[in-house]
Amino acid sequence: MKNEMSPVTSVYFVTLLKAYLRGTKTRQEVIDELRSVSPLQQKAGEESNTEVSRLLFQTASEINEHYYQDIVTAISHASDTTPTREGVIHQLEAMLTGYITTEQLIQWATWHNEPDTDDGTGFFDDIAVDYFCTQLLPASAGELAVAHYKQALRIFRSGQHNSLKDKVALVLLSEKERQRFLFYLSDYIQGHTSPEQLDVYLLHKFGMDHHSFPYMSSLSAIMHDPGKLPALLHLAAMDE
Known part of the structure; x- marks a missing residue:
């Protein structure tokens, strides 16, 4: 085990783990960095099945036995570990x-x-x-x-x-959700359902009501003209 004078500090490992958790470094990029610090003590093929944070903690502990607790403490109090x-x-x-x-x-x-x-x-x-x-x-x-x-x-x-429009587009990735979009919004623009009834669909699928749904003004502009709804779908889905 290396002593406490190692040039690699616990802060290095905290920063590396945060980068993975936030997504700015992939699993493989983290592993490559860990290899540059200390050889990973894994059996052939085992490394690919081991959770990346475990590999990081293992490497940190091999350098300094106190680093494990330092990293755990820092990460548990950090607010910047969310995927971005x-x-x-x-x-x-x-x-x-x-x-x-x-x-x-x-x-x-x-x-x-x-x-x-x-x-x-x-x-x-x-x-x-x-x-x-x-x-x-x-x-x-x-x-x-x-x-x-x-x-x-x-x-x-x-x-x-x-981000509201981005979420709508992500929901509409599947053909199934696109068909639901056309069905429920067509009912609305033809006057078959009220805004409050439309909310049942919007809240369930998008987590929004007709006040926050970002395409309500576009929807209002095509009331009683369902033929224009496919164009709105393509807009909302961010199709090319």
């Missing part, structure tokens, strides 16, 4: 270029989804990132194809800086 938009973009880019697997993307995005915890409300600064990590991937990862992940990346890269 920058992190989602970085992880999606890495997955789509083959640098990490889809399973590793999902493992990163859902690390905080422990049983008996809340759904992340108030935990994320960005509701689109919140939805992607706490709802979309846990519920629908098995249904998402490469095209869906590419579209998700396009949504997160959008320059409109409107």
Whole structure:
């Protein structure tokens, strides 16, 4: 074991772990950095199955036995360990270029989804990132194809800086949700349902009511003209 005069401090490991948790470093990037600090004591093939934070704690403890508690204390009091938009973009880019697997993307995005915890409300600064990590991937990862992940990346890269619209677009990734969108909004613009009845759908699918849904003005502009609804769907889904 190295002594306490090691040039690598516990702060280094805290920073590295935060970068992974926020998404700005992938699992493989963290492992590469750990290898540069100290050889990972893993059996052949074992490293790929070990949770990245465990590898980090193992390496830190080999350098200094006190680092483990230092890291735990720092992370438990930190407010900047939440997945970020920058992190989602970085992880999606890495997955789509083959640098990490889809399973590793999902493992990163859902690390905080422990049983008996809340759904992340108030935990994320960005509701689109919140939805992607706490709802979309846990519920629908098995249904998402490469095209869906590419579209998700396009949504997160959008320059409109409107997380409400980004969340709507993420919900509309699947064809099933697009058909529901057309069905419920068509009923509304044809006068078959009231705003309060529309809220049942909006709240269930988007977590918004007709006051906060970002396309209500567009919807009002096409009242009694359902033929224009597909164009609104393409706008809301951020199709190319």
